[in-house]
Amino acid sequence: MKLIIAVIQDKDSNRLSDALVENEFQATKLSSTGGFLKAGNTTFMIGVEDTHVERVLEIIKENCKSREQLVAPISPMGGNADSYVPYPVEVQVGGATVFILPVEEFEKF
Amino acid sequence: MKLIIAVIQDKDSNRLSDALVENEFQATKLSSTGGFLKAGNTTFMIGVEDTHVERVLEIIKENCKSREQLVAPISPMGGNADSYVPYPVEVQVGGATVFILPVEEFEKF
Amino acid sequence: MKLIIAVIQDKDSNRLSDALVENEFQATKLSSTGGFLKAGNTTFMIGVEDTHVERVLEIIKENCKSREQLVAPISPMGGNADSYVPYPVEVQVGGATVFILPVEEFEKF
Ligand code: NI
Ligand code: NI
Ligand code: NI
Numbered sequence: 069m070k071l072i073i074a075v076i077q078d079k080d081s082n083r084l085s086d087a088l089v090e091n092e093f094q095a096t097k098l099s100s101t102g103g104f105l106k107a108g109n110t111t112f113m114i115g116v117e118d119t120h121v122e123r124v125l126e127i128i129k130e131n132c133k134s135r136e137q138l139v140a141p142i143s144p145m146g147g148n149a150d151s152y153v154p155y156p157v158e159v160q161v162g163g164a165t166v167f168i169l170p171v172e173e174f175e176k177f
Numbered sequence: 178m179k180l181i182i183a184v185i186q187d188k189d190s191n192r193l194s195d196a197l198v199e200n201e202f203q204a205t206k207l208s209s210t211g212g213f214l215k216a217g218n219t220t221f222m223i224g225v226e227d228t229h230v231e232r233v234l235e236i237i238k239e240n241c242k243s244r245e246q247l248v249a250p251i252s253p254m255g256g257n258a259d260s261y262v263p264y265p266v267e268v269q270v271g272g273a274t275v276f277i278l279p280v281e282e283f284e285k286f
Numbered sequence: 287m288k289l290i291i292a293v294i295q296d297k298d299s300n301r302l303s304d305a306l307v308e309n310e311f312q313a314t315k316l317s318s319t320g321g322f323l324k325a326g327n328t329t330f331m332i333g334v335e336d337t338h339v340e341r342v343l344e345i346i347k348e349n350c351k352s353r354e355q356l357v358a359p360i361s362p363m364g365g366n367a368d369s370y371v372p373y374p375v376e377v378q379v380g381g382a383t384v385f386i387l388p389v390e391e392f393e394k395f
Contacts, residue, residue: 070390071182071276073289073331075314085211096184096209096220096274100314100331102303111314111331113182113209113220115276125393133395165312167289167333168391172179173277175234177242180291180385194320205293205318205329205383222291222318222329224385281288282386284343286351 069171070121071113072128075100076164078108080132087127088114121168134163178280179230180222181237184209185273187217189241196236197223230277243272287389288339289331290346293318294382296326298350305345306332339386352381 076084081097088095098111116124136158185193190206197204207220225233245267294302299315306313316329334342354376 069276071278075331094274095211096218097211098207098209098220098316100316102313102315109314111316113184115274121391128393129395164393164395165314165333166393166395167287167389168393169278169289169387170390171276172279173230175237175273175275175277177238177273177275178385180387203383204320205327206320207316207318207329222293224383278387280385281388282339284346284382284384284386286347286382286384 069115069117069174071115071169071171072121072124073167073169074112074114074128074132074164075109075166076112076128076132077162078110080162080164081110084112084128084131087131088112088124091123091127093120093124093127115171115174125166128164128166132162132164134160137161178224178226178283180224180278180280181230181233182276182278183221183223183237183241183273184218184275185221185237185241186271187219189271189273190219193221193237193240196240197221197233200232200236202229202233202236224280224283234275237273237275241271241273243269246270287333287335287392289333289387289389290339290342291385291387292330292332292346292350292382293327293384294330294346294350295380296328298380298382299328302330302346302349305349306330306342309341309345311338311342311345333389333392343384346382346384350380350382352378355379 095112095114100109100111114124138156139159140156141154204221204223209218209220223233247265248268249265250263313330313332318327318329332342356374357377358374359372
């Protein structure tokens with residue numbers, strides 16, 4: 069038995085929840101801030117048998133891994149025209165920081 | 178030393194807090210959602226000496242264990258009369274998912 | 287690799303965050319209540335290599351350790367004049383409860 073603690077971006081949270089449920093893994097979500105990832109983030113706690121750790125890591129990677137996203141140019145309307153970029157830019161989104169902790173005992177009441 | 182992480186239903190949270198305080202155990206509560214338990218839930222972190230783990234598990238079981246509760250019939254007033262059930266029904270409430278983690282070092286400043 | 291879980295008072299939270307960033311340690315903050323410390327508290331999760339555990343503990347101690355603070359007398363205006371204390375009093379503030387947990391595997395996606 070292991071406890072997987074994954075800190076991911078809020079924007080990937082629903083997608084990861086859905087993928088875990090589809091694969092019949094149960095997770096508890098804690099709202100968290102700062103640190104490992106700059107944007108708003110969510111901490112998932114997932115309790116799994118040893119043999120399922122690799123599968124859960126795959127699911128986290130598929131749904132949350134750091135990637136580049138093309139962001140459409142933002143209209144300078146009401147903003148600073150000096151900083152206006154008239155073409156789409158790539159920004160880094162997503163990412164996951166994952167700790168796998170040993171569990172000595174697991175109980176369900 | 179062990180760190181007990183218990184995910185329980187919100188409705189059992191105050192009762193568990195009181196029982197832990199009465200028994201002189203200290204807990205930190207994290208607000209959490211989804212996963213192990215369908216309803217709103219709370220995650221307790223309880224740091225205890227090895228010899229006290231069994232006592233804390235008993236307290237969690239006594240105060241949070243999954244049980245059936247009789248729910249009074251809900252008046253169809255303002256609702257859908259078709260789904261009105263005129264007798265009390267049993268619903269499952271409570272439940273606890275508990276991980277006991279090894280602690281390598283414990284400090285208090 | 288270790289996961290340091292530190293429960294500290296809200297009032298020390300920004301100071302600890304800043305000190306950790308200055309020292310290039312990454313932390314995730316979870317909002318928490320009750321228990322180890324009476325006042326509102328924050329739970330920090332800090333993942334560090336074994337060789338950095340002592341440094342992080344020093345930083346937590348420097349920024350959060352329990353200390354006495356002189357509190358100015360509070361005017362009885364609108365309150366109970368009977369409990370009015372006309373001289374500054376010392377109150378205990380701060381404090382940290384810290385668990386160091388072993389990490390079996392660490393991943394970044
Ligand atoms: Ni299986
Ligand atoms: Ni004892
Ligand atoms: Ni170093």
